[in-house]
Amino acid sequence: MKILILDGYTANPGDLSWDGFRKIGDIEIYDRTSQQELFNRNSDADAILTNKVVMGKAQIDHFPNLKYIGVLATGYNVVDLEYSRERGITVTNIPAYSTESVAQMVFAHILAITNRVEHYANDNRTNQRWSSSADFSYFDTPIHELSGKTMGIVGFGNIGSSVARIAAAFGMKVLVWSSKKAEDLPQHVAKASFSELLHESHILTLHCPLTNDTHHLINDATLKEMRQGAILINTGRGPLVDEEAVAAALNSGKLSAYGADVMTVEPPTPDSALLSHPHAFITPHIAWASVEARQRLIDIALSNLLAFINGKPVNVVSK
Numbered sequence: 001m002k003i004l005i006l007d008g009y010t011a012n013p014g015d016l017s018w019d020g021f022r023k024i025g026d027i028e029i030y031d032r033t034s035q036q037e038l039f040n041r042n043s044d045a046d047a048i049l050t051n052k053v054v055m056g057k058a059q060i061d062h063f064p065n066l067k068y069i070g071v072l073a074t075g076y077n078v079v080d081l082e083y084s085r086e087r088g089i090t091v092t093n094i095p096a097y098s099t100e101s102v103a104q105m106v107f108a109h110i111l112a113i114t115n116r117v118e119h120y121a122n123d124n125r126t127n128q129r130w131s132s133s134a135d136f137s138y139f140d141t142p143i144h145e146l147s148g149k150t151m152g153i154v155g156f157g158n159i160g161s162s163v164a165r166i167a168a169a170f171g172m173k174v175l176v177w178s179s180k181k182a183e184d185l186p187q188h189v190a191k192a193s194f195s196e197l198l199h200e201s202h203i204l205t206l207h208c209p210l211t212n213d214t215h216h217l218i219n220d221a222t223l224k225e226m227r228q229g230a231i232l233i234n235t236g237r238g239p240l241v242d243e244e245a246v247a248a249a250l251n252s253g254k255l256s257a258y259g260a261d262v263m264t265v266e267p268p269t270p271d272s273a274l275l276s277h278p279h280a281f282i283t284p285h286i287a288w289a290s291v292e293a294r295q296r297l298i299d300i301a302l303s304n305l306l307a308f309i310n311g312k313p314v315n316v317v318s319k
Helices: 057-061 081-087 099-115 117-127 158-169 194-200 220-225 243-252 291-309
Strands: 002-005 026-029 047-050 068-071 090-092 150-154 173-177 189-191 203-206 230-234 255-260 280-282
Touching (some): 047 291, 057 081, 068 291, 081 090, 090 291, 099 117, 099 158, 099 255, 099 280, 099 291, 150 158, 150 194, 158 173, 194 220, 243 255, 243 280
Parallel strands (some): 002 026, 002 047, 047 068, 068 090, 150 203, 230 255, 255 280
């Protein structure tokens, strides 16, 4: 089997191994592939692994022997599934590989906002401020406990559920807006309407899919319903929020902070109001990228391909 990895760098920048794939076929690995470069890649490929490289009709037609597309992510909107079905190409994805990694990043953002460890560490690293303090301790930012605060969770899939478990361990009250029935939720979680979630949450975190209904779910109107000084966290998808409305809410103090690992445009434009905002904490879409999660991704990608070769494909999204 001839295997082509189009954009392997983000999953494996060199600290992991593709050797498992080498055992089952001839493999070509590219760190990145532009749309133009794709048409210069080996057209004899039987299997392609892609993360962000779009595989539409024209791209698929460049590979007449193509039988399999493995998406190196959970989302698979980069592949034309309808045309893949017409061509008899199996398309798979990798669900739930980064659940704990993303949930951990949610709280990394929350604790960065509430405790400002980086601020104080940098303060003492660069100007030794503590050494010149008149007191045994100093602080110039508000520091808040999570215990007793209300965590609102939009969506209650694998990640939302993991976030709820961690929030409960911090002693937080956990509310969720979900299609799940109240009786099917864990004991430490209470179901709420979206309006209740907005009004009651000290911290609101987004873990729902991006659909027509959830596009700009957080906007000028919904922000007005939120508790004054609330914290908003987004590790889901950038367009779940109206970024201009979020920036305005930060400016007015309606939001005390915005922690995000995703942006509407990625990479974001340099003039983004949120990138340089003092109350916005933006990380470059790395919540999924722990060593453990990336190893899990590669392991599952290999298992998916082996299952296909053995005639029993799993994690198929092209049915």
